[in-house]
Amino acid sequence: MLRAFKADLHIHTCLSPCADLEMSPRGIVRKAQEKNLEIVGICDHNSAENVLALKDAARDLPISILAGMEVTSHEEVHILGLFDKPAGALRLQEIIYGHLPGENNEEAFGLQVVVNAAGEVQRFNTKLLIGASTLALEKVVSLIHSLDGLAIAAHVDREGFSIIGHLGFIPDSLSIDALEISAAISREEAQQRFGGRWPLTASSDAHSLDEIGRASTSFWLAEGTVSEIRMALLNREGRKVLN
């Protein structure tokens, strides 16, 4: 049976150096429930190391955690990769790590905390997660697709780190699945500016608990999975993006 699912596909955890340390698995899940979210995409910068902890924290709860990552291409464009199988996100992580130079400076950029479901510190990631990978935008998108993921251009309404801000427009040849808009723009305005060729999804890009759900997308789906969302973006088999 198809029904509406409220989704926030772009949430950071305490692994992202720029995110609040309060972004623990249980904290995120609790806030997501408060906001009536049933689908949550976990997308840290260039890493997926907290995805399994989030899945663990949401176990037995009516909330689907999607394994994801916010990849930085060498043009410094942010692309979300979302996967049904955590293995897809972890494989992407392995490839990104192989193309991500530099080491984190905790004082300059912040802590990168790998935690378990209870929020206990497991270790500190030392990669320069805030940096850019050496992979071109097209390569990032094709990698995500090759791992059966969904590739969404992040916060296209912003100038910084967005495909439109950095590259002026979306290349015709790019097989992106959707454009994400931020909480800073209304759906109506976004539809005028970016609508037409690509479906739009709104998400919070939350870096702190109070930002979770500040923008969201309702999908008409059978269940809260990436493959269902893919069908909705393509308007297939009754699945659709509601608003």
Add this chain to the structure above:
Amino acid sequence: MKVKNIIEKLSLNVLTAPDKLDIEVSGGYASDLLSDVMANARPRNIWITLQTHQNIVAVAKLRELAAIVLVNNRTPEPETLKSAEEEKVPLLVTGDSAFTISWKIHALLEHED
């Protein structure tokens, strides 16, 4: 000053459109945000950037820019080269940083007359 004079004086490497270097340069613009270049570069500007994505060719064409200078010896994507050749947009390369090459080009243009 023409694009070809700047190339000669600063030993820039010409990657594409060697037959399109006779254009008189109106000034320079340095930016890596293509949205900004689309909004603010002027026709026949020489554009200094480190972006190598194929969209730079379309932006140069759209704004009628004289040439693109890629800094720090950046290597463009194959699609960028192909597109620049087809669209007759000169892609030039320097080992200098954007700061240094901007300063050098500015000095050339300033002392022209």
